[in-house]
Amino acid sequence: MTTHQALRCGILGFGYLGRPLAQKIYEQGGAVSALKRRISSDDVNLPLDLEAADLNDPAVFQTAFWQRWADKTTWFCLLPPSALQDYAGTLRRWLALAEQSGVQHIVLTGSTSVYGERARLCDEHTPPEPQTEAARQILAAEALFWASRIPHIDILRLGGLYCAERHPVSRLSGRGRLGGGARPVNMLHRDLAVEALFQTALNPQGKRLRNIVEPAHPTRAEFYTAEAAKLGLSAPDFDPADRTDGKIVTSLYA
Incomplete structure (x- = not known):
């Protein structure tokens, strides 16, 4: 087993995930190289190797800073499809770079959105039913990773992310007659997501797929009402006549 040191x-x-993950790895004695699109004032003097580049430019993969990634045994891809003009194409080039560098372990964050919206119980054996372009792009990226020559691949399909600083209830606060209040939520607090990513990096074991979702599945109305109260926001008003159901995502693994 790999130790965090x-x-x-x-x-x-x-x-959203990369910064707290890097902080956790550093605090546990690890070393991090990271890439983001542009450097901000919050990034100055961080105790890690941080570079800024536009991944939408294919020439980015010929730049010298990737040499500093060559000694990193685990690479994380935490980018959603919305971050790139050609999600699968960009990740294909990044994977080729990882293979050339002899990377042993890659962790990709996906999404439970690949299961679609049909009401059912979903686990890792449930066939995906993507209904959005983003979900279809995520599935295409997953296929690339499965087919790669990297010996250890972990794909973590994350539930809906939230935390106090960036909470989806802030967009719903005070709104009325919202639909889907009876549908169960499949949520994941950012701290739990970061911990799952960290623990996954510690234990490479071949190619694995995991759903990472909180075990509780309250209705949307219950969840967002409770979360609004925690944050001192006006609760959204869900239409009680809308009783449509939705999927529940669980995991077969601890």
């Missing part, structure tokens, strides 16, 4: 990681996407 030995973790040497590259992080593609130094943002």
